[in-house]
Amino acid sequence: MATVEGLSARYANFLVHPLLPGTGVCQVCRGPAKPGCPACWQCHEARRILGSGVADAVVPLSLSLKNEQYANELWRYKNTAGPQRQYFRMGLAAVLWRFLVLHEGCLAAHCAVPGFDVVTTVPSTSGREGHPLRTMVAEMVGVTRDRHRDLLTPTPDAATLARAASASRYTSSVLWGESVLLIDDTWTTGHHVQSAAAALKASGAGSVAAVVLGRHLNTTYGDTATHVERARLRRFSWDACAVRPWSHA
Ligand SMILES: [Zn+2]
Ligand SMILES: [Zn+2]
Numbered sequence: 040m041a042t043v044e045g046l047s048a049r050y051a052n053f054l055v056h057p058l059l060p061g062t063g064v065c066q067v068c069r070g071p072a073k074p075g076c077p078a079c080w081q082c083h084e085a086r087r088i089l090g091s092g093v094a095d096a097v098v099p100l101s102l103s104l105k106n107e108q109y110a111n112e113l114w115r116y117k118n119t120a121g122p123q124r125q126y127f128r129m130g131l132a133a134v135l136w137r138f139l140v141l142h143e144g145c146l147a148a149h150c151a152v153p154g155f156d157v158v159t160t161v162p163s164t165s166g167r168e169g170h171p172l173r174t175m176v177a178e179m180v181g182v183t184r185d186r187h188r189d190l191l192t193p194t195p196d197a198a199t200l201a202r203a204a205s206a207s208r209y210t211s212s213v214l215w216g217e218s219v220l221l222i223d224d225t226w227t228t229g230h231h232v233q234s235a236a237a238a239l240k241a242s243g244a245g246s247v248a249a250v251v252l253g254r255h256l257n258t259t260y261g262d263t264a265t266h267v268e269r270a271r272l273r274r275f276s277w278d279a280c281a282v283r284p285w286s287h288a
Pocket of ligand 2: 279282
C-alpha cells in the first residue's frame with residue numbers, strides 16, 4: 040500500500056532547504072537579497088503596496104531550481120496528462136502532507152496562534168478549472184482536506200495585473216478571525232500569494248501563513264548561483280525545521 044513516507048521518500052534526493060533569513064537572504068521568501076537589505080526587491084514591493092496585508096509568515100518547503108527535477112515536477116503535475124500527471128500529483132501531495140505533519144505546529148507557534156482553522160489555495164488567474172493543487176489540498180492530503188475551504192476568487196482585474204501585488208487581485212469569502220493556512224505551488228515573485236493573503240485579511244482572517252511547495256530560482260540570474268550553492272551545503276532532511284533553526288530529529 041502506498042504511504043505518505045513511501046511516496047515522498049525519493050524527494051529527499053533533490054529537495055533543497057531554503058537558507059535561513061540572514062545576510063543576503065530575504066527574510067520573507069528566502070531568495071537572494073542585497074547585502075544590508077532585510078528583504079528582496081519583490082518582497083519589499085509587496086510590503087509597500089499591501090502593508091500589513093502580507094502573509095504573517097511564508098515558508099517555502101524547498102527551493103525549486105529552474106531546469107532541475109523539482110521545478111520540472113511542479114510544472115508537470117499541472118501540465119502533463121494521464122498516468123504521469125497522477126504520479127506527480129500523488130508525490131507532491133505526499134510531500135505536502137509529510138511536511139505539514141512535521142512542521143505545521145511550528146508555523147502556528149511562529150504566528151502565535153493555536154492552529155490554522157482553515158486551509159485554502161491560491162486560485163489560478165488564468166481560469167484553469169479544478170486546479171490540481173486544490174484537488175490535492177481538498178481531497179488528497181489527509182491533514183488538510185477536512186479544513187479546506189474555497190475562499191478566494193480572482194477579480195475581473197486579475198488578468199490585467201500581470202504579476203503585480205495588488206489588493207484587488209482576489210476577493211475572499213467573509214471570515215471571522217479564523218487563522219488561515221494558504222497553500223501555493225510555486226513562488227516566483229510571491230505577488231500572487233501576497234495578494235491572496237491581503238484579500239483574506241481584508242475579509243476578516245486572523246493570522247495568514249503561506250506554505251509554498253517551491254521557491255523558484257533561476258541560477259543563471261545574477262548571483263543566484265552562489266546563493267543556491269550555499270543552500271545546497273545543508274543536506275535535505277524532513278526533520279530539519281522550516282521555521283526554526285533546529286532539527287526535530
Ligand atoms: Zn523575498
Ligand atoms: Zn518544524
